[in-house]
Amino acid sequence: MEPPKPEDDIVKYKAWIEKNASALNAIGLSCELDIFSQIKKINSAKVVWDTLAKRYGQPSQGVLNSVGEQGNSSNISGTKEDKPSGAAAKKTTDRNSSNNPGRGDEKSHDYVKYAALLNLVRSGNLDALKDFLRLHPEATSAKITFIDQTALHIAVLAGHEHIVEELVERMSDDNLAIQDIDGYTALARATTTGNYRMVECMIKKNQKLVSIAESSWGSIPVVISMNFDYKELAHYLYSLTPQHDLEPEKGHHGASLVSFAIYTLALDIAVDLIRRCPQLAFALDREQFSPLYVLASTSEAFLSGKHLVFWKRWVYSCMHVRPASRATHETRVNIQNIQGETITTSGFKKLREMKLIHIQSHELLSRMCEKISTLNEEARSNGGVYAAIFRAIKEGNFEFVYEIVRANPDLLYVIEYPAKRTIFMLALLHRQAKIFSLIYGLPQRKIALSGFDATYNNTLHMAGIFTTSTPIHHIPGAALQMQRELQWFKEVESLVPPMLKKGLNNDCLTPRQLFTRDHEDLMKKGEEWIKSTATSCTVVGALIVTIMFAAAFTVPGVSVPVNLFVLMQFPLLVDMTKSTYGPSIFNKKMKGWI
Template sequence: MDKYPTRTTAPYQVVEEEDSVDNRTGRINYVDLVEDVRRGDWNSTRYFLESHPDALRARITVTGGTVLHLAVASEQEHIVEELLNMISEQDLAMKDNAGNTALHEAIISGNYRMVECLITKNRSLVSFRSALNELPVVSTMAMGHKELARYLYSLTPSEELEAEKAEQGAKLLTYAIHARDLDLALHLIKRCPSWAFAFHGEYFSPLQALTVVMTSSQFARINWLKRWIYNHSVHISSAGATDQIRLDINQNDQERSIGSGQALLRQRRQTVSSLLNLFDINMCSDIIADTIFSAISRGNFVFVSEMLEANTELYFIRNSSGMTIFHYAVLHRQHQIFNLIYGLKQKNDLLRYRDNDGNTILHTAGKLTEVTPIDHITGSVLQMQREIQWFKEVERICPPMSKELLNRDGLSARDLFTKTHRNLREKGEKWMKATTTSGSVVGTLIITIMFAAAFTIPGGNHQETGLPILAHDKLFKIFIIVDSVSFFSSSTAVLMFLGIFTSRYADEDFLISLPRKMIIGFFTLFLSIITMMIAFSTALLLTLRGESWIFVPIISLACVPILFVSMPFRLLVDMFVSTYGSGIFDRNMKLWF
């Protein structure tokens, strides 16, 4: 078999070419070609292709890709540009075994330059579906390449996005929301509002994606729903070879141009009712209901409140379990959404509803499930306290008969609370007993030390009168005061811990009684530790007066334990706020429906 003649791959470098044809089968061996492309060696690649013209269309990779697929995947831009001069438009549309063109390979890496080169050669590539049956613009947005997606969107024919019941358009809108490309999403909704309610396969509808991606704080910042439908003329046009899409907003005879890196549009605020008015509420009720319940489970207060304000009939929707929005808000412990009930004149009617299992809203408040979000609360004691606060608040506003009503399992709301919270109550009891035991030991040690220190005072006593020699010294007076404060505060702490240890640990005790004792016990224990260190420092000053080189470093070290006292202080603050703070329920909300 003949060999290739000697060829030059770089200045002053000569390489002997190996066989490119298999001696047994007579087929061309593409191993060298693959290696040359991956190395970015265009000279060797060109020589191979000139010697074997059919290699341009041959499937040379394991996945059935051509040399162009390989060059794009390897991000060898200069080779891609050279190959485009050798390949026809038809060959450019060749797909690998998975059904992807070279354009789809370029999209994966997000290489803007290669995408532009490929489309310039064959613009119809923007209409070829990928292995996932997605248009290139849809796949690009799904991968988060926003600038590239904007460029492809400007070239994608409208009929491609609207085909198959607008599945591609709905996907693009959903991915734009997930990528936070809000200006493009706004344009898509303006272009076809029905896309916001369209489902596509296993994915969320765009409206549901909005509740997943946007938290309440983000909603408040950008006022998304209030900008969905707006009274401006918006159009997107190609920016030529630039990496920007131009959104022209005509407002007050001014034109604004927003680049692809900017997501926020300064538009006139409108309520979501403008969007809902475009549709028959009965046609969209299922989608809207599912979206609202999804938003409730994620605590998206702004989304829910805007939807309810736009159409007050949504207050009475139910999910598949027969729960109203307030049942669901209580189940997921979303207090901001639950607070909306205080502004309703018809709240007594809503509070009487039952779900499919016969549970009233009070039963829901007494139910602790795996979806109940309590992990963000510090410690099982505060978690139990928050659960009781929820139950008590719902019980307060419910009709009196709700307390006695039984569900299908024959349980009252109180029985259900006791049953589902048994493990949490036991965890709280165990934690409090362990904590109070440790605190009692520390408090007892401080009592012993400070009691002894009161009678072994620094400086000694007069032999005749028995009075302290340093009785008139200001430092001595400070020593006596802080020693007494430490002694009495540690004694109080031990008594509080003893009261906690001997408590009956009923559900009601976790609301006020046990947290109050714990607050007093922790506070007095911290106070006794701090005053003990102060007493120690003043005693050193009295004893080693004039020897600053000794007592200054020692007193400095005495401050170290005080710093560590602040570590559990956060728990004390959380417990105080939870017990004596303003609470999470806004009972003073004004009536508005």
């Protein structure tokens, strides 16, 4: 039976629309996602059922009768034999009730009524959608799914820009603010997809949407877009978001935006927002971290987090990058002694972008450091200042530690609890040579090295501690790793007061004894590495094997008078080591900086 046409009988046509929608909804609820994807663009329940019958061999008489004659959704599933019974029926009932908690028959009827609209929006059929909305103009504001989504929500998630534009044009400003079960407006859902055109379309009609937070995380659209790393969209939303929405008194929006901007290296937004509202540096974001702490953990925002080869370091030093005005991507670049056209190549472009990020990160850090000096002890602790310093040391974020203690020298003596370790103890524990080298810029370095932690480990003990998390994996081969550990211990030993060399910790171990115990496994692996290398490298192997048993390397404190540094007497190994690691771990030429 052909469906009635609106020009023939509008009453019958409306009745058919509702019956057809009921059938489509029932079929859709019964299908798995992979099957539904095959039929979602079909607008006729009869055609859908015949398609499924053809593919899966099910009879179509039941659904044809229910759509064409009765319109009763309870009969849509076909004949009695087609309906589930027993456990299967209970499972279906439980599933439907779990998808529709606390909702009455009236709302369920609405979902059935608008099933055709749901299908039209998902399929992107604009002409059919217009026909439906002419008959049901109220449908634009109806919640048509079990999770309270409107047709606009569905169109956004389906990615149909033309459908979104049509619906926005028909909807009122207030209806654009309708939220789904998770508190997302259609605009908020659009920000999760990064669709600039959809977002712009909705905001042009109702700019107040930028201030509506979803309920899952309590985030406003600009925070959502930055979290998903949609930088262009985030810049657009940031320019339209009222500043008072981003102040600490309004919740975590501002702190979260700064944190996500740091994570995604969209630092122009972070700098601008901290400039306008400095206290955001110490406010907690939605993950309960302060932006200062996030910056400390993001070592790639600073030059020390990058390892550039020689020519890139030279080009980097020659670049002059000046950030443009607030929250834009525009920069002015001038590179001395380099032809203008070469800057367009990808390598130079990446270096330019890198240097811009480093300039912005320094400005951001400087603004945060200025504010730290005005905070009392409680505000520093609650704002994550101390935690940020300790995290920066672990990450090897030299610029962060240097700038923050230079601007606030009293922070040089902060203690990490409950371990009760100083900045320099932590630098040794995490093998951060550049940070530890700050000790050479202090006038009273011996005093700074004289502390003890909660288990009575002194500074030299820190150089002897070795765990699975000790950062030596960038060094190839266990023997060279062992050599590096010895080098650390020897250099720290030359710095500490003599009494610390014999100091005992709570395990009654001196620093040398602790070093020996913790490095026993690495020592064995180093011996195996040397043997395997000697086997595979004939010439070098002959030299190594010659001295291997006569002067096998050991660790400090072992009674056998042999030393790993014997290997360093061979010119080849000396050259290899110097070219790889340099003559010293620490920068002993560090100038006074306090």
